[in-house]
Amino acid sequence: MTELAKTFDPATIEAKWYQHWETSGQFRPSRPDAQPFTIVNPPPNVTGSLHIGHALDNTLQDIVIRYERLRGKDALWVVGTDHAGIATQMVVERQMEDRQDKRTNYTREQFVEKVWEWKAESGGTITGQLRRLGCSMDWSREQFTMDPHFTRAVVKVFVDLYNEGLIYRDKRLVNWDPKLKTAISDLEVETREIKGSFWHFRYPLADGVTLDDGRDHIVVATTRPETMLADMAVAVNAEDERYKSVIGKDILQPITGRRFKIVADEHADPALGSGAVKITPGHDFNDFEVGKRAGIKPADMLNMFDAEALVVQTADGLIPDKYLGQDRFVVRQWIVDEMKAQGFLVPHVTKDKEGNETEHDAEPRTIQTPYGDRGGVVIEPWLTDQWYVDAATLAQPAIEAVRSGAIEIVPKTWEKTWFNWMENIQPWCVSRQLWWGHRIPAWFDEDGNIFVAEAEEEAQAKAGNRKLTRDEDVLDTWFSSALWPFATLGWPEDEATAPLLAKHYPNDLLVSGFDILFFWDARMAMQGIHFMKDVPWKRLYLHGLVRAADGQKMSKSKGNVVDPLGLIDQFGADALRFFMSAMESQGRDVKMDEKRVEGYRNFATKLWNAVRFAQSNGIGASHSVAAPAAALAVNKWIIGEVAATLAELDKAMAELRFDAAANAIYHFVWDQFCDWYLELIKPVLNPPRDGEVAGDAPAAADGGGPLHHPADGPPPRTGEDLGAAETRAVAGWVIDQILVMLHPFMPFITEELWHAQGERAYDLIVAKWPEPAAQTDAQASAEIDWLIRLVSEVRAARAELGVPPGAKLNAIANDAGPETRARIDRLGQQLGRLARIESWTFDGTASGGAAQIVVDEATYVLPLEGVIDIEAERARLTKSLHAAQKEAQSLEGRLANPAFVEKAKPEAVDKARADHAEKVAEAERLEAALTRLG
Template identity: 75%
Template sequence: MTTHETDTPASADQADTGALPKTFDPAGIEARWYAHWEDTGLFRPERPDAKPFTIVNPPPNVTGSLHIGHALDNTLQDIMVRYERLRGKDALWVVGTDHAGIATQMLVERKLEAAGDKRTNHSREDFIAKVWKWKEESGGTITGQLRRLGCSMDWSREQFTMDPHFTQAVLKVFVDLHERGLIYRDKRLVNWDPKLKTAISDLEVETKDVAGGFWHFRYPLADGAVLADGRDYIEVATTRPETMLADMAVAVHPDDDRYASVVGKEIVLPITGRRIPIVADEHADPQLGSGAVKITPGHDFNDFEVGKRAGFKPADMLNMLDGEGNVVQTADGRVPKEFIGLHRFRRDGTDGAREAVVQRMKADGFLIPRVTKDADGTAVEHDAEPRTIATPYGDRGGVVIEPWLTDQWYVDAATLAKPAIEAVRSGAIEIVPKTWEKTYFNWMENIQPWCVSRQLWWGHRIPAWYDADGTPYVAMTEEDAQAKAGAGTVLTRDNDVLDTWFSSALWPFATLGWPEKTELLAKHYPNDLLISGFDILFFWDARMAMQGIEFMGEAPWKRLYLHGLVRAADGAKMSKSKGNVVDPLGLIEQYGADALRFFMAAMESQGRDVKMDEKRVEGYRNFATKLWNATRFCQANGIGASQTIAAPPASSAVNRWITGAVVAVQGELDRALADLRFDAAANAIYHFVWDDFCDWYVELIKPAPGGEMDAETRAVAGWVLDQIFVMLHPFMPFITEELWHAQGKRPYELIVAQWPRPDAAVDADAKAEVEWLIALVSNLRAAKNELGIAPGARLDAYLAEPSAAGRRAIERNAAAIERVARLSSVQFAPAPSGPAMQVGAGEDVFVIPLEGVIDIAAERARLEKAKTSAQKEADSLAKRLDNPKFVEKAKPEAVEKARADHAHHVAEAERLDAALARLG
């Protein structure tokens, strides 16, 4: 156990009196303790010989601020780090931020635009200097917010993906992969964002359903060729008519008899006059439309593959758009000049290339109109049939993505993926929940080349230099590149930077000092656990697995835990447009970080999405208050800090029972956290603290008025309270640390205390005795409530034939039974005749006379009336639920409410029936 003698930051109220204030106020507590933990280095105490536990946080964007997903992700990580630190391990939680290439450049460019400036007015170096200045002044927002949440990260080693040591690691990985043939330059289609003017990955594209059209065109056959039905044209249909300016072929299915006679012949493309071949390819679906498909390999991913199969080299594929989406002349010079410079779509009220192409095709007689009939049967012609089209948008630029043919740098992801796939299959990486394995395998086994170059200024500049012929020389430095190219060769540096995810894929080992062979790297790689949202499984997790195995020889972590999303209360995805986004900082202000953290843990059920419920957050604030008040009770009765890690000796059943309950809940916690069942762990400690300790133990050990608590009970209660602070600390670190010190002077802070080692066992006899007592009190209170008897009313009870356990419990706990159960006496004899109620406890049934306690007739009438009303409501709801029309047509939430109401009224009728039975 680590000891850390220090002056602790007690509150002003405590400093003078040693007693807790009456009111629990989390705000001041959280600020004081977090600053103290960080300032004294307690997030990573010196434990050179301890077993390591290592976890890295998914580095948030340097532009970011804490959202509810971050709150979930980082709470789960902090629970595990605090838990392992309490278990004595050298727990390292690596923290840092990502330079976020696109997001950061966009932010700084917007700031320039707001000042009437723009990026291109500056040199690359000057603009990057502005980004660094912004980062130093404003880039730490989210790290401050992580502190508000209570994240016990090793801030002394805070990382940034553009730190000099990290940049060296990124460059080395690029150079090494290139030398191994796993990074190469190629001309391929990419997802091009015309607003940001950069390539983006498939994972950064979001698909939206957009209202569009489906245009049908005649493409004339060349040289007098005709189809079997006599037509001298092929009909093609497209949702993107503007791309016909760069068409290079028409594809038909090899088995489509309609076109067999013209495969290999040519089309004279309208508008451009370009002669293009008719090719046979299985991409064309004979059942879809005319069965013929226009092929634009420079602007469609499927067409690109068809074009390659048809023999077109990527270098020869036609490009008809510039980086902003404006029409440019194709390599063959076939685009008429009136189209040059048009934007691909209509904007600002001006027709774009799409409208111009359709108008020209219509004017020249190549548009095949769609005919519909109006209400009176009159035929109406339309240029296109309406269609809802799944359209790709850039998730940051917000405009339609253009498949664009460019030279880019690619990683051979398929080769890197193979050992990462095997790592999961062999168990070297355990994915939790296991159900995500199928998704992982499916993506990894079908992985495409990874485009890693981005046309930005902010980021890791690609370490490649080109000679006059465009030959790249890849090296760590310009001097090394020059040596490769030869003296006198003029070299020009590649302008592109690397995809942000390329650098963050090195996070588990570059943050530990790689490529240097540091002691930190030797001890803390591989990491023990990665906790991640499932939404970055492919962005980040899979890529870390690939790079970790490639460069370190083993998987970067032993376990990968994938949690769900935090959704709105109705299950909808949170979005600003819906107005249902929840600000975690607002919840922390209102209820405290501990309450929000506990909510996140209690609701996290292995992979299921978390539904936001502010009432439950409030409930966990009440839970914290309950513990606060229980500690105040202990202080008022002379119960202070325990002097022992092992459980104190105990003779009374109540003390032996609570000691065994600590043993049991610790076992539950250990098992749950070993299985990463955060909900089970949170619920176990919640019920122990609220039910066992606060509701029952505290109640059962209260001394009689004017009396004093015995020394044994004070010792046991103080020890149990200490164990609660330790076990609850990973979930609620602030209140537990405050209460830990409120109980007395300690040689060390709770954050570095010892995880419970009770050196005790569950005492079955004591457990049975106290559970019998609890059953008696609970059942008696319920019976009083059912019959309208005041809770404080003292009653007499008769037990004619007590069980051995019952007799023993009554004799040993007479004072508690009188005080807690409000039984004036318990007589081992038959009850006198007259109205009475029966209350059970274990095998025993108590008879409690009611003569003179309540008006039996009036109470029976009240219960009968209430039962009839409840039964009537239940029957009415049952009829509604039995009606198929209601179940099928009503809103799901209405059906669910009806079922819940029905269950409530049925339960109420049963409760009232039981109350009537008590009256005899």
């Protein structure tokens, strides 16, 4: 046994144990014949640092992997980082800008070399931070999505999908980031509400054609006037009587003079505005589809922007020269001004209270505007040639996998979202205009023919002697990370050279934030099923976000971001981990609460002091997985409580109820073990000396648990009976069970205490999960439960009535049955110690004021005359009761006011409800206390 320090200091043990675990290979113990259990971490960006979302995500994974490792499985947690194409290139280019340098000063190869240099020096900071969190990943096999073996897998997947017709090149609209000068996916676009304008313009009909009402024009409306430079049609609804006569006729764009058709399309809603819509198929996603239905081929659609969203000449050469080379937003205002000058702007008219009219150029509107989540500028729909994956075909088996139960989504409520997105999935644009990433394995000859191959030599052989040029683009980062569950295990090597693949695919579980369900999870399902002919993982657990204490989303702009490393510095990794698990309730968002993190650090301290107490009483390590034999009721009871806690914990882990699992072990350690069991065994371990009364034993330092060190009290006695020996054996065994059950949640303190308790043949991280092989002793459990309820009621009455803590009371038990009388006789010593009761009598009355409590069939009377001033106490309680009732009524009135509930901030309403509940409960306690006084 190693004597523990008086003060629990997380920092001194965390670095020590993590280094020991990693260097001794404990994260992947050799278990070739054991049942496998496999998870893969969502690979963080190589540019990243640990944020609070990572802390939640990886804590949950580590709890599962440590739990399964303790259960004897060959537990593999695959770890690695993602090359993060856009993010990494941005970081390196930003550093170059700081040195007045830029990417284009170098060849592609030279720039990529600089990125690799950056990775070697600065990349992967997050991996060290994951170690601080305690993540027991298999670092010996750390992966990177640009590793050579991974690149081979990526290239093979691309080539195979191309040969199967599931990857193709197409001219389509993409979300174009003019700052980064690359296409980005829909999932990388964030929509912001922007104050903008809605303009109305007249487009003249050509060749003297007029509408039935005599008008020679059609009014169209737009929030983006600059795009009219590339208009190719005006759409109306075929059922709209106003326009039936002009469908198929020509209309003119005033500035360019371009003639185009009026087309019938359901996209035009007769009930909205004028019922006519200008169509710019090269710069709007809806217009693109309308244009295709109208017979305009994508190759013929007009493009009026370059990669930086500057205006360029369209194919027909009709854009006036003054607009060329200008920024899109500058051109927007120029277009409005020119249309107004030519009389084609329809003003927006408003009226004041007196009915006076005022004309405005446009109607103010709040516009849902797309921004790139990394570039931070307005996204431009841009017509360009890109590579696409036929996601709709690949999605079908993934849909069926969830429907059939081959993939179980937890919580199940996310299935509807899965089906909705997957059943309406669009082609996946996988090409990016970057230099950092997996280069697309495609070559073009001078005639534009495409040759896709795993190597240039193979492409050249297909092309004969023709000169080839390699595609400049790289693949979307999510394309490569979609292969993570199998490429990290050695695919595409065969099973003989990749034994991990045969054993650990499919993975057992994926833990993921719901926010990457479609970025990553769905794409892994599609690629895994297609290439491995099996699902990538059997279960998918989706957790929520970590939000600020007031429920708001964390953001740097709001200044409410919480640094998990700062919390670890302050409270220790174990406390942060336990907070994350206790607050994670199947997909609901977690509200950050630093006070609760501090509370779990106090929980660790309580356990630390409990083990110190045990050590001082000769309680050390157990040498049995099964429970020791026990004759004393208190020992039988605690063994049964261990078995019940274990069953509750196993059930919660099977259901992925992290909060229920954490709360089960928390309440057992704090309540049953520390607050009750250790108090109950004190008289057994240290019987009173001659002349001592059991109730004279000093109270615990914290008022509730036996956490004082024996050095502060009487020394241990000698010549103890068999009850003390049995109790030492049981208590040591219970501590061991606690350490094993708590280890997945709090790995550092439990490993430290495990070794402090005595010599061990192995580390706790690879210990055996509890198997108490014990049945609950119903009689012992009932007796100890009765004792706990009675002591709790006495303590509550003493506290409510202001009885001094040191005061000893006499007790009268009325209407007690034979079993209760026998219990009082047997447990009088413990009752004296825990409830401060000096003597017992049966069936009597108190001469003055007394407190009364009822437990089961008996009524217990505690005479208070001479102990407290009964009338003064009654007056105090009455005054406090009236104050609590008054406050409760006031809060009830506020909550009944619809104006408050509907208009106040949600956090203010929540606080009012919590305060009301607290005052109602306080009033009930005070009423009960007055009733006790009689």
